[in-house]
Amino acid sequence: MTNPLSPESLLALAARHGLDLVEGSLRPDNTGWDFQVAHAITKDGVAWILRVPRRPDIAEGIDVEARLLDVVRGLLPVAVPDWRIRTRDLVAYPRLAGEPAATEAVATRTLSWRIDRVDPPDVYVEQLAEIMARLHQAPIDAAAATGIPVRTPAGVRLTFSTRLERARREIGMHDSWWNRGRRWLEDDRLWPARSVLLHGDLHPGHTLVDGTGSIVGLLDWTDAEVGDPGQEFIEATRKFEPKNLARVLDAYQRHGGDVWPGLRANIEEGVAFAPMFLGLLGLDSEQPHYVERARTALAAPSPR
Missing domain, CATH: 3.30.200.20 (Phosphorylase Kinase; domain 1)
Structure with a gap:
């Protein structure tokens, strides 16, 4: 760096x-x-x-x-x-107009919120879901032609397998996390049948809101790719109370998003493994704080 x-x-x-x-x-x-x-x-x-x-x-x-x-x-x-x-x-x-829905303090890594984290405004949930649905329904040819990474459904699973193995090797993890990751990989019900265009890092700090909580802008497309639609929900929802995932999924479906039977379980597994994903990013971007957080989280037994 x-x-x-x-x-x-x-x-x-x-x-x-x-x-x-x-x-x-x-x-x-x-x-x-x-x-x-x-x-x-x-x-x-x-x-x-x-x-x-x-x-x-x-x-x-x-x-x-x-x-x-x-x-x-x-x-x-x-x-x-x-x-x-x-x-x-x-x-x-x-x-752009607006302010981030949440801003991270560099020293403490804590978030300061401009909207309610426990019960985000209906308008925020609705617009967040609409944004995801529109991206996920977009033809992928034009996006793929830009040069962003493109992963087929099989490639999505291979990528997770590679990351799981790397995390075990370079960060370390309790055997229960390894076993949980392998079970996820082997359960066909929990993986998408098609790949879609993703923003790739749709956490609240990249959504710009006005005074009512309406989303007016979307920042930082560096991690965009064609891949697993469930991945989009991880950063979009995990900072909020877990109950809000159901709200987002309901709105996503109303806007035409494909809520296939295994999607919710796919997202829940992704949220559980978020410390691992962040730890690997920390290795690649020389952010030792996130590597240590991942090491601590993965050293403890998986909750299930």
Whole structure:
């Protein structure tokens, strides 16, 4: 992981790309794993977001994400970033309206909420489900042509198997977690028959809301892929009280989403294994805090 740029270096980088920023307007946002993010204001009064890739692999994916944004912009009823500058060293776009539904404190890794975590507003649940349903019903050819990862249903299961084996080897896990993962893999009822377009990281911090809790924008498409529809629900719902999964699934089905018989169990297994997924991401993105959290969670016996 590269060292974060200083405010002075960020200002100079922006200037090289034609952004004339107000000195003193730069406000860092250090919550992102993949990009160093800063808020700033240009001298003509427009608020902008600056994103500097933290690792070479993220820089290499910038063009892919830009192409995907062009595809999804016409699919969704909410705004997505309009990248006016996109190079290997800087992405910048006018700031979207709204504020994240939840924001993570870097020091404590705790979330501060702008909506009710226990009982999120009906409008938030409805729009979240509609966004997922629209993405999952979209033709995948155009999305696949952008260069995002594409996994067939068989590939989805192979990917989980590979991650399970890697976690056992590099993080460690109680035998009950290994056995639970193998049972999940072997149960055909719990895996999708088709792959769909996914945002890939639909947690509350990537949903922008207004004062009523309505979703007005959707950020950070770096992890988009074609894959398991159940995966989308993991980050979208696990930060809320578990009872809200049923609300989201009901709304998802009303908007045309395919609620196949094993979907809920698929999501519940995904939520259970979320610490493992985050731990592996922590290994890849040099985030030792998440690796240690995964090691602690997986060292204890699985609840079932």
